[in-house]
Amino acid sequence: xxxKLAVWKFSSCDGCQLTLLDCxxxxxxVAGQVEIAYFLEASRAVVxxxxxxxxxxxxxxxxxDIERIREVRRVSGHVISIGACATAGGIQALRxxxxxxxxxxxxxxxxxxxxxxDRSTPPSAHIDVDFELHGCPIDKRxxxxxxxxxxxxxxxQIASHSVCVECKRRGTVCVxxxxxxxxxxxxxxxxxxxxxxxxxxxxYGCFGPADTTNIPxxxxxxxxxxxxxxxxxxxxxxxxxxxxxxxxASTAAxxxxxxx
Amino acid sequence: MTHSNTxxxxxxxxxxxxxxxxxxxHVVVRDxxxxxxxxxxxxxxxxxxxxxxxxxxxxxxxITARICGICPVAYQMSACQAVENATGVSIDAxxxxxxxxxxxxxxxxxxxxxxxxxxxxxxxGYESSIDLARDHRDIVERGLKLKKVGNDILNLLGGRAIHxxxxxxxxxxxxxxIADLQPIAxxxxxxxxxxxxxxxxxxxxxxxxxxxxxxxxxxHSEHEYAINEGRIASTSGLDISVSEFSEHFGEEHxxxxxxxxxxxxxxxxxxxxxxxxxxxxxxxxxxxxxxxAEVGVGQECxxxxxxxxxxxxxxxxxxxxxxxxxxxxEPPEKPASDIPAVGGTGHGATEAPRGLLxxxxxxxxxxxxxxxxxxxxxxxxxxxxxxxxxxxxxxxxHLDDPELTRQCEQAIRNYDPCISxxxxxxxxxxxxx
Numbered sequence: 002x003x004x005k006l007a008v009w010k011f012s013s014c015d016g017c018q019l020t021l022l023d024c025x026x027x028x029x030x031v032a033g034q035v036e037i038a039y040f041l042e043a044s045r046a047v048v049x050x051x052x053x054x055x056x057x058x059x060x061x062x063x064x065x066d067i068e069r070i071r072e073v074r075r076v077s078g079h080v081i082s083i084g085a086c087a088t089a090g091g092i093q094a095l096r097x098x099x100x101x102x103x104x105x106x107x108x109x110x111x112x113x114x115x116x117x118x119d120r121s122t123p124p125s126a127h128i129d130v131d132f133e134l135h136g137c138p139i140d141k142r143x144x145x146x147x148x149x150x151x152x153x154x155x156x157x158q159i160a161s162h163s164v165c166v167e168c169k170r171r172g173t174v175c176v177x178x179x180x181x182x183x184x185x186x187x188x189x190x191x192x193x194x195x196x197x198x199x200x201x202x203x204x205y206g207c208f209g210p211a212d213t214t215n216i217p218x219x220x221x222x223x224x225x226x227x228x229x230x231x232x233x234x235x236x237x238x239x240x241x242x243x244x245x246x247x248x249x250a251s252t253a254a255x256x257x258x259x260x261x
Numbered sequence: 262m263t264h265s266n267t268x269x270x271x272x273x274x275x276x277x278x279x280x281x282x283x284x285x286x287h288v289v290v291r292d293x294x295x296x297x298x299x300x301x302x303x304x305x306x307x308x309x310x311x312x313x314x315x316x317x318x319x320x321x322x323x324i325t326a327r328i329c330g331i332c333p334v335a336y337q338m339s340a341c342q343a344v345e346n347a348t349g350v351s352i353d354a355x356x357x358x359x360x361x362x363x364x365x366x367x368x369x370x371x372x373x374x375x376x377x378x379x380x381x382x383x384x385x386g387y388e389s390s391i392d393l394a395r396d397h398r399d400i401v402e403r404g405l406k407l408k409k410v411g412n413d414i415l416n417l418l419g420g421r422a423i424h425x426x427x428x429x430x431x432x433x434x435x436x437x438x439i440a441d442l443q444p445i446a447x448x449x450x451x452x453x454x455x456x457x458x459x460x461x462x463x464x465x466x467x468x469x470x471x472x473x474x475x476x477x478x479x480x481h482s483e484h485e486y487a488i489n490e491g492r493i494a495s496t497s498g499l500d501i502s503v504s505e506f507s508e509h510f511g512e513e514h515x516x517x518x519x520x521x522x523x524x525x526x527x528x529x530x531x532x533x534x535x536x537x538x539x540x541x542x543x544x545x546x547x548x549x550x551x552x553x554a555e556v557g558v559g560q561e562c563x564x565x566x567x568x569x570x571x572x573x574x575x576x577x578x579x580x581x582x583x584x585x586x587x588x589x590x591e592p593p594e595k596p597a598s599d600i601p602a603v604g605g606t607g608h609g610a611t612e613a614p615r616g617l618l619x620x621x622x623x624x625x626x627x628x629x630x631x632x633x634x635x636x637x638x639x640x641x642x643x644x645x646x647x648x649x650x651x652x653x654x655x656x657x658x659h660l661d662d663p664e665l666t667r668q669c670e671q672a673i674r675n676y677d678p679c680i681s682x683x684x685x686x687x688x689x690x691x692x693x694x
Contacts, residue, residue, distance in 0.1 A: 016331070019331060022374065023412060032391045046389060092309075093307040105311075107310060108310050196420040197420070200427045202426065202427075
């Protein structure tokens with residue numbers, strides 16, 4: 002029997018599950034290797050669980066989500082979080098730094114219709130997760146590697162070094178050294194292929210913090226490249242704002258700004 | 262799902278498939294009459310308009326792209342134009358052409374996705390394109406290859422297909438060289454033929470009778486098929502500038518949806534491919550008009566089921582237009598215009614694959630956003646979808662629940678609803694009493 006694959010969506014933009022449909026050359030082959038048992042964006046056919054492999058997109062933002070992610074864990078052999086929303090809470094985790102009631106009143110005329118949690122959290126805050134694949138969006142080669150690895154019962158080979166290594170491999174001249182463009186590459190998890198510097202802009206941290214970084218030291222270099230404390234707060238508060246290392250960096254920058 | 266013979270009925274589908282995002286539908290039937298139809302959107306809110314306050318204008322294209330992974334370019338384009346409008350910046354003609362080329366990539370990708378992977382299986386009685394591929398692998402492979410050509414444009418010009426990195430307020434971080442675009446031109450010539458074949462294929466489907474009532478709204482430009490600029494026009498004769506959008510269209514917050522409903526002063530209206538086609542047929546190249554005539558779609562088309570054909574025609578157009586742009590391209594002097602340190606309020610509207618997308622920002626002289634308004638196409642279409650479904654269900658009450666559900670889902674997919682955009686789940690419930 003083919004292994005059963007399920008794709009679950011929580012609060013997100015749909016981009017990470019779209020990444021699977023964006024595997025134009027491999028999609029039909031993947032569909033030949035696994036039974037796509039639950040993937041609402043692609044099929045109205047729903048095969049009941051349990052599922053061998055569950056991909057989870059999105060963050061947990063409602064009380065119902067908490068129940069649902071526990072159910073996903075219960076019916077799944079392996080659970081893999083895909084993307085910044087499912088690994089760090091996503092951009093909607095900016096509420097974690099603010100008052101969600103105030104956010105609601107800015108967007109909605111009837112805040113009483115809206116039921117949402119105060120914080121946006123990754124599935125790992127609620128259940129055990131077998132693997133987290135980073136990125137906003139995730140990279141499709143990495144997604145195929147993770148699916149292949151779990152289907153063969155091995156650990157995925159996903160590098161945990163920084164974007165800098167990818168720039169060197171790509172042959173891109175360092176934009177921070179040569180042009181003085183502030184770049185989060187030294188502290189950002191690899192996986193995108195170092196796209197931004199190849200387009201003459203600094204990395205803006207879509208893949209979240211790399212595994213071993215010294216962000217406080219790096220922040221000094223960003224300051225020397227001309228970034229204000231206010232800019233430092235914002236640059237760490239985007240798609241991975243509530244990843245612990247980025248949260249610490251932006252919080253430190255807030256303290257520094259208030260001290261001046 | 263329940264079904265009773267008392268003349269009252271409740272139909273319920275817990276999750277509508279093959280749409281972008283999550284929503285549901287609830288239909289109430291009493292004494293053989295449809296009393297209420299609600300398109301329920303319970304995608305949890307993500308509060309973009311709130312957390313954009315206090316951000317720098319330069320961050321807006323990267324942040325608003327994250328509203329939707331299916332049409333990030335639409336968000337980036339409307340956002341850039343609104344900020345440029347607020348700061349009084351003009352854009353180089355070649356940069357403008359590159360933006361149109363990038364947008365053609367998103368139209369090709371999104372339309373091919375919707376036609377082949379989301380909508381065609383409905384017409385042919387399959388649960389998914391994967392099932393369709395078991396019987397018609399060559400057709401699905403053509404669709405995937407066509408989709409990939411759209412993504413090739415996005416990858417080259419944007420750096421990646423989902424959440425492109427190369428877009429900035431004022432233009433691009435880096436503009437391509439002429440030689441960079443040539444390999445894509447080759448693939449676009451194939452894609453133009455493949456999209457003509459797509460139009461011929463989808464035109465053979467059976468289309469249930471249905472007429473889309475009410476006003477159709479789209480950008481309109483005299484000299485081109487409008488994508489990223491123009492005036493806002495409608496089939497009832499509306500002709501306003503983008504900055505007048507709020508005076509004519511509002512949003513309303515209803516209890517069953519976390520997406521705000523679009524409301525026009527004049528009632529329910531529809532945006533999207535049918536609106537564009539009806540308003541801008543004259544601006545299509547002769548070649549596309551010929552394909553339209555060949556596949557039997559006239560200058561006016563108000564059957565929402567035929568929107569799949571119109572999407573195919575727009576894909577032919579987007580491939581042709583992308584080729585035209587590449588052939589005429591010369592690299593701009595600078596990839597982006599400088600943005601002056603002035604404050605103001607600006608408006609931007611562009612044609613996302615599923616319809617008009619409006620942004621408004623107020624920026625201060627230091628470049629910080631104090632107010633943001635984003636009106637996505639699916640939110641505007643929500644009342645129109647509900648209105649259209651009411652008659653559709655009424656005419657099909659003799660069907661059993663599974664079949665009625667299936668047909669309702671197909672009808673909803675006519676609009677290519679992007680619930681992630683609108684905030685974001687289709688859970689169909691029909692209450693028959």
